[in-house]
Amino acid sequence: MATGNEEPTLTVDELAARAGVTVRTVRFYGTRGLLPPPVIGPRRVGHYGPAHLSRLALIEELQHQGMTLAAIERYLEQLPPDLSAHDLAIHRALVASWAPDAAEDLERAELERRAGRALTEPDVDRLVAMGVLERREGDGGFRVDVGLLRLGVELLDVPIAHETILAARTVLLEHTRSAAQELTRLFRDEVWNPYREREADPEHVKAMKSLSAHMQPMVLQALLTAFQRSLKEELRAAFTAE
Numbered sequence: 001m002a003t004g005n006e007e008p009t010l011t012v013d014e015l016a017a018r019a020g021v022t023v024r025t026v027r028f029y030g031t032r033g034l035l036p037p038p039v040i041g042p043r044r045v046g047h048y049g050p051a052h053l054s055r056l057a058l059i060e061e062l063q064h065q066g067m068t069l070a071a072i073e074r075y076l077e078q079l080p081p082d083l084s085a086h087d088l089a090i091h092r093a094l095v096a097s098w099a100p101d102a103a104e105d106l107e108r109a110e111l112e113r114r115a116g117r118a119l120t121e122p123d124v125d126r127l128v129a130m131g132v133l134e135r136r137e138g139d140g141g142f143r144v145d146v147g148l149l150r151l152g153v154e155l156l157d158v159p160i161a162h163e164t165i166l167a168a169r170t171v172l173l174e175h176t177r178s179a180a181q182e183l184t185r186l187f188r189d190e191v192w193n194p195y196r197e198r199e200a201d202p203e204h205v206k207a208m209k210s211l212s213a214h215m216q217p218m219v220l221q222a223l224l225t226a227f228q229r230s231l232k233e234e235l236r237a238a239f240t241a242e
Helices: 012-019 023-032 050-064 069-077 085-096 108-115 121-129 146-155 162-197 202-239
Strands: 103-106 133-135 142-145
Touching (some): 012 023, 023 050, 050 069, 050 085, 085 146, 103 108, 121 133, 121 146, 121 162
Antiparallel strands (some): 103 142
């Protein structure tokens, strides 16, 4: 069983079962460099941790977005090598947000099975506040953003008040919407409009199709990296004693 920390405690069979892939797939990703090697324990048994599980989930989401293995390799190569399972879960949640329909209707038992734990009513309230799920009226079920579920469950144990979560979500929505509007304007004015003027150029059309296929994950990665760096700087300035 995996623990809540970063210790590698899963065998390859357990990792594959938790990730919903085959052992052959896990080993194939390892040979391609998509997964870091396991920690070798007693009797030469390899052990995997939460970061491996989160990385497999991220690979699955990138494939769902239509990226090839070669493109996924390039994407993962640009990530900092010391990302934790939590950091990888954030990347996966952001990439999943581009999916046209990442929500599913789940009953309470299935929701708790996907979450990997029992959920109290305060837990559900916090997940609702984070935008991870919505209560369905009348039948006690839930509309769940499956791309955000794993990250939301991890955040349940973070000691943050319900009101603070709501305030933080409002701030994030406001500023990310503003960033999205500015990026859309920039792409329209600097990329799309010139493309429309050169539709007869086959090479330019090919380049634009390639850019369109991979633009969303690249923009998300750039936004996340910039945000992480800015947040670290702000927290350092706010909490470092003078």
